[in-house]
Amino acid sequence: MRSDYKIILDLIPENSKVLDIGCSDGELISLLENKNISAQGVELNQEKVISCLEKGLDVIHGDINVMVEDFPYNQFDYCILTQTIQAVQKPDVLLNTLKKIGKNIIVGFNNSARLSKVLSFLVSGSFDSLLKKSDSDQWYNTDYIHPCSIKDFKKLALDLDLRIINTFNVNNQKKFLNGKIPSNLFCREVLFHIAND
Amino acid sequence: MRKITDNSEYPGYLLKCQEELLLDSGKIISDFQVAYQTYGKLNGNKDNAILICHALTGDQFPAEESPITKKKGWWDLMVGPNRPIDTNKYFVICSNVLGGCVGTTGPNDINPKTNKIYGPDFPTITIRDMVRVQKILIDELGISKLLSVIGGSMGAMQVLQWAATYPESLKSIISIAGSLKHSAQNIAFDEAGRQSIMLDPNWDNGRYPEKNKKPENGLSVARMIAHITYLSEKAFQNKFGRNLQEKKDLSFGFGIDFQVESYLRYQGKSFVDRFDANSYLYMTRAMDYFDVSSEIQNNKNKIIQNGIRFLVLSFTSDWLFPTKESKEIVSLLNSVGSNVSFAEVVSDRGHDSFLLDEPQFFKVCDGFLKGIK
Numbered sequence: 084m085r086s087d088y089k090i091i092l093d094l095i096p097e098n099s100k101v102l103d104i105g106c107s108d109g110e111l112i113s114l115l116e117n118k119n120i121s122a123q124g125v126e127l128n129q130e131k132v133i134s135c136l137e138k139g140l141d142v143i144h145g146d147i148n149v150m151v152e153d154f155p156y157n158q159f160d161y162c163i164l165t166q167t168i169q170a171v172q173k174p175d176v177l178l179n180t181l182k183k184i185g186k187n188i189i190v191g192f193n194n195s196a197r198l199s200k201v202l203s204f205l206v207s208g209s210f211d212s213l214l215k216k217s218d219s220d221q222w223y224n225t226d227y228i229h230p231c232s233i234k235d236f237k238k239l240a241l242d243l244d245l246r247i248i249n250t251f252n253v254n255n256q257k258k259f260l261n262g263k264i265p266s267n268l269f270c271r272e273v274l275f276h277i278a279n280d
Numbered sequence: 281m282r283k284i285t286d287n288s289e290y291p292g293y294l295l296k297c298q299e300e301l302l303l304d305s306g307k308i309i310s311d312f313q314v315a316y317q318t319y320g321k322l323n324g325n326k327d328n329a330i331l332i333c334h335a336l337t338g339d340q341f342p343a344e345e346s347p348i349t350k351k352k353g354w355w356d357l358m359v360g361p362n363r364p365i366d367t368n369k370y371f372v373i374c375s376n377v378l379g380g381c382v383g384t385t386g387p388n389d390i391n392p393k394t395n396k397i398y399g400p401d402f403p404t405i406t407i408r409d410m411v412r413v414q415k416i417l418i419d420e421l422g423i424s425k426l427l428s429v430i431g432g433s434m435g436a437m438q439v440l441q442w443a444a445t446y447p448e449s450l451k452s453i454i455s456i457a458g459s460l461k462h463s464a465q466n467i468a469f470d471e472a473g474r475q476s477i478m479l480d481p482n483w484d485n486g487r488y489p490e491k492n493k494k495p496e497n498g499l500s501v502a503r504m505i506a507h508i509t510y511l512s513e514k515a516f517q518n519k520f521g522r523n524l525q526e527k528k529d530l531s532f533g534f535g536i537d538f539q540v541e542s543y544l545r546y547q548g549k550s551f552v553d554r555f556d557a558n559s560y561l562y563m564t565r566a567m568d569y570f571d572v573s574s575e576i577q578n579n580k581n582k583i584i585q586n587g588i589r590f591l592v593l594s595f596t597s598d599w600l601f602p603t604k605e606s607k608e609i610v611s612l613l614n615s616v617g618s619n620v621s622f623a624e625v626v627s628d629r630g631h632d633s634f635l636l637d638e639p640q641f642f643k644v645c646d647g648f649l650k651g652i653k
């Protein structure tokens with residue numbers, strides 16, 4: 084199981100209602116459903132939508148940049164955004180929408196400012212290292228249009244009045260309380276738990 | 281008293297009901313019958329039944345060869361052995377709707393009270409009335425819970441109505457190219473079609489059946505108008521462009537110059553052979569009156585308790601029942617907290633896409649049905 088999923092499963096209580104944005108083939112939704120958590124996904128790729136349906140999962144086909152607007156307010160206990168925010172056209176607009184439809188938001192991503200990335204940028208002089216999601220990606224065709232660091236996200240959360248409850252270093256499952264964050268230089272993957280109140 | 285017999289006029293069966301049916305209009309139909317066809321076998325637990333709801337001009341013969349057109353059934357690509365609605369696995373039921381003209385009681389049947397053809401005396405019916413009659417049929421077949429109720433266009437209206445009115449009687453629905461309510465534009469198109477029929481002198485205030493005539497011109501123009509709404513600008517352009525019909529030059533007259541004119545006239549003409557004008561009036565009116573939003577909201581507890589799974593489908597180029605309207609269904613279903621999925625299928629063939637060979641569409645339906653437990 085993906086390390087970030089493990090944290091999410093521990094975090095969300097039973098009988099919650101969850102929206103998984105960018106749910107791919109529904110792996111996380113299945114895990115949540117097994118824990119008696121009711122989950123729905125949003126996914127752009129129709130083949131992945133079909134795999135969700137085959138598993139008996141609820142999934143909305145569509146572009147998250149616009150689709151999320153159609154969800155009714157206060158409908159979900161948790162909105163989950165893992166490995167997706169850097170591909171969203173306007174992360175601030177999306178987070179503001181999620182604030183209205185969910186009581187909690189969980190955002191996980193790879194820290195673009197970690198030392199290894201920065202060094203490889205310095206050495207190669209190419210943005211590929213920061214923007215690439217897969218080997219076929221180049222800086223000009225990548226989905227990774229908003230690389231961001233742990234510090235960057237913390238600042239955005241402050242700007243949008245989103246209250247960070249906990250932050251996790253996904254790689255060692257370490258939890259940071261009271262607005263503390265993992266090292267911006269050394270943490271590879273981070274997960275923020277945000278509450279709306 | 282209810283009795284099921286073989287249908288002597290068409291393949292399939294007849295459910296004859298000697299009883300009164302109270303309609304939404306407050307009027308009553310006494311003694312009515314339902315013509316239906318089935319495919320596949322009902323299993324011992326009676327839990328593999330799927331009801332298919334047909335669209336405005338459909339009938340109870342989605343699969344195999346249609347006895348009406350002698351061509352493949354209108355949903356032959358969807359329903360049959362090894363098709364998405366697999367008749368090796370599922371017991372498929374399809375009935376002609378109330379007010380229809382293929383065996384189920386409609387305006388051209390005899391009113392038992394007067395022993396004359398109903399004609400314009402047939403009461404105005406609603407989508408809910410159609411579904412009431414389908415529920416009676418399902419009860420008579422001894423099926424307490426349908427695995428799924430599936431339909432496109434006017435069929436999607438019936439499907440949503442089923443979920444709203446009889447949530448305890450089904451596990452899932454697939455609404456294809458549908459809406460929560462008929463839009464103003466769609467009511468406008470329906471009205472243009474009805475006016476075309478009613479302004480045909482042969483319509484004769486709806487009394488034409490007893491006088492052995494038919495408002496063929498009116499019905500044919502109604503069909504031509506409607507047919508345009510079933511396609512898309514691109515579908516017309518791809519199919520016909522500005523190609524001329526069996527000529528090299530323009531005629532400078534009002535005969536058929538363009539292929540698209542010939543096509544439309546053919547669509548109109550062939551329609552009058554298989555469809556009845558009064559039925560067309562009653563069924564378009566039923567669509568105009570359709571608005572299921574509040575009933576879904578009022579019955580939300582039952583919908584959730586029964587764990588109904590919804591699949592809402594739309595097509596990118598459908599402008600009659602556009603994706604926006606399917607998304608409204610999804611939003612409402614989400615707001616009541618039901619289990620809803622949605623997919624938009626890319627197709628440039630307009631509203632009619634749901635009747636055509638659209639492999640991606642079939643894959644979505646197939647996947648959803650596989651996931652129903």
